[in-house]
């Protein structure tokens with residue numbers, strides 16, 4: 001079985017965006033900007049044949065905030081910007097659901113929306129990943145909870161580009177590691193994947 005580096009998307013691969021309605025994930029492909037240092041982290045893993053797997057909740061279509069085409073274009077833009085810096089995501093697993101979705105077909109209490117760990121278990125089965133040897137970089141308490149449930153180690157990337165209550169909620173979680181700069185994850189990953 002293989003060990004993997006799991007990464008959240010919004011706030012970890014790409015920066016959160018400050019809109020007039022507040023902090024949000026990018027709502028258009030042109031609003032996508034990479035988090036400083038993340039491309040180096042991913043290409044470090046690529047060079048060592050460590051699988052890099054994105055695990056993301058993307059309820060924008062479910063909430064009727066965007067079309068599937070726009071959601072796909074945003075996702076592609078994230079991967080395109082990473083590729084330009086020689087950083088490759090090996091697999092992407094997305095939960096498109098939301099319990100209060102406007103789109104009926106996506107309105108459900110699924111087991112794949114973080115903090116549930118359903119996507120991790122699916123990846124583990126699909127790609128033969130050893131979860132307790134893996135590590136997950138996220139930026140929310142729900143990421144830390146999902147990683148803990150899945151049995152991965154967790155790195156919380158603490159940043160303040162988010163709604164105040166979400167930043168406050170970070171204080172209640174217990175990641176294995178906490179960083180404030182993405183470059184700080186490299187020494188952690190080096191000692192984890194020895």
Ligand SMILES: [Mg+2]
Pocket residue numbers: 008009010011012138139140
């Ligand atoms: Mg996030």
Ligand SMILES: [Zn+2]
Pocket residue numbers: 095096097110111112113
């Ligand atoms: Zn789901």
